Amino acid sequence: MNVIIAGAGSVGRYMAGQLQDSGHSVTLIDNDPKVVAQGQATRTPVGVTWCLGDACEVATLKSVGTAQADVVAAVTGDDEDNLVVSLLSKQEFAVPRVLARVNNPKNEWMFNDMWGVDVSVSTPHLLTGLVEEAVTVGSFVRLLSLEGGKARLAEVTLAEGSPAIAKELTDLGLPRESTVVAVLRDGHVVVPRGDTVLHQGDEVLVLVSGGVEDDVRRALVG
Amino acid sequence: MALLRRKQRDDQPIASIELPECTPICDTEPRQWVRVSGKVVRMTARPTSGQPALAISLSDETGIVTAVWTGRREIGGVTLGRKIAIEGVAVKHGDHLEFTNPGYTLLPK
């Protein structure tokens, strides 16, 4: 896939490296000449194409081939820039998948199709979620917001007393608008099937659409 | 369109708004800048994420495209049955192309 990443901070460079390693073709755009010069000189991340420019300008996006890109990730440290890059990518270049980083959770409400954002990632939110996931057992932790907030990936570690323990997935009474995506058990991933039986301590990853969170919480937490 | 094409006269300005050269809808491709014209055959309000949006379907004899203008409930002159031209870069939306916030030109009735 052709991926364009706007913002070569630690998040952008990390993503670029990971994606390039996986065999995708990655371009990193940044407005800071020092960052780009260093990236080009040290050739890190390996294989990535660098572009010095303002990703909020149509000319810059055009020059890096956004018209053929499969994914644009707007991951600068500035929410305004991320929204504008997303809007231009969607509206001017019809990029199929636009991902944008939310720096200030107060702005999260704008990161949806109004600005061309398909997936928003809230760094503070995600970090908090990951911390919560690590320390919290028995509560419903939201990890990631998809489709402009219409769908959420959440995680519940089944505590003692959870109504889901010793039950098969089909018997949990989970609403139709939710899907158990994976069950993490003893360091490995269990692909969930209707007859998968849940144990105490299982980390259940579930995709939920907005309206049914409470039902899912009741089924897994109690 | 022929109605509005005039013979160049000496007193005509050199630079003028050119009438749209349009591509038949059946020949259009997604993700390329294109201009199409036709009749508005459907108009709906399509609110998303809590904000208003106006969606239309445009038909020329060869096919249909849709266009969505975000954050608006109406656009002056854009009504059912009206001939308009729209231009921009469209995405593939199911079996047709969809434009988001395209430029538009009202065509004579």
Added chain:
Amino acid sequence: MHVIVVGCGRVGSEVALNLAAAEHDVVVIDRRIESFRRLGDDFKGTTMVGVGFDRDVLTEAGITPDCAVAAVTSGDNSNILIARVARETFGVDHVVARIYDPRRASIYERLGIATVASVAWTSARVLRHLLASESTPDWIDPSAKFTIVERRVPAAAAGTSVANIEASAKGRVVVLARFGEATIPQPGTLLQEDDVLHIVIPADHAAQLEAALHHKEGSH
């Protein structure tokens, strides 16, 4: 009229002072409190420190669909965010955004946001776009017989031909700007909502021009 000005730089402060002097109810928002010094000690409006596209800040600034919002910070991106939030979240009709990049200005114009380009802008132009009732002339000829007026086309005039407007106002459209691009129109060109007309008219025909712009298509 209640007007919210976001950005208290050179032009923002000028716009705010002019509006307050004209007895409008003005609120100025800026991220930095030092910016308000440009307003001087006699400023009759209110100031607020805050981010102009924050919904809570705008609500506190008294935003309603009937007010006007000028997004005139030094950043294009901030201005477009402010303009869209004002228009689409709060339903404000009279919104003007200052945009430096003409390429992006044309994209924002397609969103229905009135933009004022940095090259040609003054507080007078911002005011002209913000308060549709203002039609200060671009130019008055030395004999004071003719004026060139800049007007934004209202939705009511969409579909009217340039020829019709010219006939009603007894003038000629010099330039028509649509989606940020300026052109010289044909008589048969149909006007659209948010087009910017530069029209030369007899100095005493301002009222006829207004009437023509508010006359619904098909009633000629």
